[in-house]
Amino acid sequence: AQSVTQPDIHITVSEGASLELRCNYSYGATPYLFWYVQSPGQGLQLLLKYFSGDTLVQGIKGFEAEFKRSQSSFNLRKPSVHWSDAAEYFCAVGAGSNTGKLIFGQGTTLQVKP
Amino acid sequence: SAVISQKPSRDICQRGTSLTIQCQVDSQVTMMFWYRQQPGQSLTLIATANQGSEATYESGFVIDKFPISRPNLTFSTLTVSNMSPEDSSIYLCSVDRAGGQYNEQFFGPGTRLTVL
Numbered sequence: 001a002q003s004v005t006q007p008d009i010h011i012t013v014s015e016g017a018s019l020e021l022r023c024n025y026s027y028g029a030t031p032y033l034f035w036y037v038q039s040p041g042q043g044l045q046l047l048l049k050y051f052s053g054d055t056l057v058q059g060i061k062g063f064e065a066e067f068k069r070s071q072s073s074f075n076l077r078k079p080s081v082h083w084s085d086a087a088e089y090f091c092a093v094g095a096g097s098n099t100g101k102l103i104f105g106q107g108t109t110l111q112v113k114p
Numbered sequence: 115s116a117v118i119s120q121k122p123s124r125d126i127c128q129r130g131t132s133l134t135i136q137c138q139v140d141s142q143v144t145m146m147f148w149y150r151q152q153p154g155q156s157l158t159l160i161a162t163a164n165q166g167s168e169a170t171y172e173s174g175f176v177i178d179k180f181p182i183s184r185p186n187l188t189f190s191t192l193t194v195s196n197m198s199p200e201d202s203s204i205y206l207c208s209v210d211r212a213g214g215q216y217n218e219q220f221f222g223p224g225t226r227l228t229v230l
Contacts, residue, residue, distance in 0.1 A: 032217045043206055044157075044221040046115070051216060090156065094217025100145045100210040102217055104156045 002027045004093050006105035013081050014113045021076040021108050023091030032094030033074040034102065035065055039087045047089075050074060061085070086112045116141060116209050118222035126228045127197055134193045135225045137207035142187035145210040147219065148180070152203045160205075163190050197229045 003026040013019050025031055032051055036044040048059025055067040065076045074091060089108045095101035117140040127133050137146065148160040160180055161169040169182040183191045194201050204226050208219040 034218070036221075041226070043118075043223040044208075046218070046220065049216075049218060096217070098213070098215060100147070100162065100213070100215075100217055100219070101159060102219055106156045 002103045004105035010109045012111040019078045019081045023074045025093045034092040036090045116220040120222040124226040132195045137190045139188045143209040146190045147208045148192045149206045150203045
């Protein structure tokens, strides 16, 4: 069965520092992978997605992610974090079979220090 | 993307009562989904609501507790019935505009429910 693991529950970085949020997935075929962000009191916003092709994908707000099949990973990165990036980040994998369903990781809370 | 609105945005309810949450999309979509997000937790899928068919519920969720309507391609409702404090959560609807082919979903802002 498909699954997603986000090993880091909580991460704190200083403003201006680089960021990497980890995501590992379990899926038998080529996965559809997503990163969403949830700001306090808000719904989920799609940051970026991977379907196929170039394994380095660019998203909104300066985020990027790299798909590494050999490591079953889809880590999210940003070179310089802004205070407004403080939020909850969710990695998700498509459940396939044209169900439209997503399997979400447990989320990583990002705190940004001034 | 899609513009999705939910009503109410938040509510405080007494145990034993029911609340109906509305989800409106700015364009026609086949697939809509309802999620529950308990405090400090990730999202759990409650059901898939496709227009013209009965909602499909995930394990642990039943129609008597979470009846869903999907009267047309832009609207759905989720009712949380006979509420208890354990139902206090954020409830989110989402849509898939590609008929489930790529699993790409867009989310509404959520309804924050507190049950006393």
